[in-house]
Amino acid sequence: GAGVSQSPSNKVTEKGKDVELRCDPISGHTALYWYRQSLGQGLEFLIYFQGNSAPDKSGLPSDRFSAERTGGSVSTLTIQRTQQEDSAVYLCASSLANRGGETQYFGPGTRLLVL
């Protein structure tokens, strides 16, 4: 079946502009995660959605970052007033449920470059 998809693949924007990144999880997966990976670095957790429950936003680095998940499926990560330090690869993952230990399956990521 289809895996996690993300769009756009690459995004170049100017400092101060807003950007929206999209994630389509695997069909049937109720849990969705956003991570950020700066160049050569590890994965930084941003936000987690489980079904219709309130998301876990504990990883969002500032109030310029927000995310929503419509209809329990597609998710959009929005970064307002982008800064150069926001440049990174943004990875989305989904899993079957929110039980501990469920395998997360990752999308190809969106490479964001803020000039």
Add this chain to the structure above:
Amino acid sequence: AQKVTQAQTEISVVEKEDVTLDCVYETRDTTYYLFWYKQPPSGELVFLIRRNSFDEQNEISGRYSWNFQKSTSSFNFTITASQVVDSAVYFCALSEHYGQNFVFGPGTRLSVLP
């Protein structure tokens, strides 16, 4: 608190050598899950293996094998007869039974030279 340590930042080996990637974890839970992911140069993380804390049997899948030792809180990954296509960053991760998040290690960059 949960934590995953991958002490080896970078490893270089010559093709056909065996290589072991170390992973040490910390958790207070008695039920937890450990994972390995591969991130090739293309960037997409590829799931390799999932183990739960009650299953300490070593696992072998082709040239890959995993050694889970609760006594040392380690979940090491060995690639036998390495190949150039094994060049990637490898991440170890931990998920607690009642936790919702993964904790990833910092990754080990493996370069297999021809």
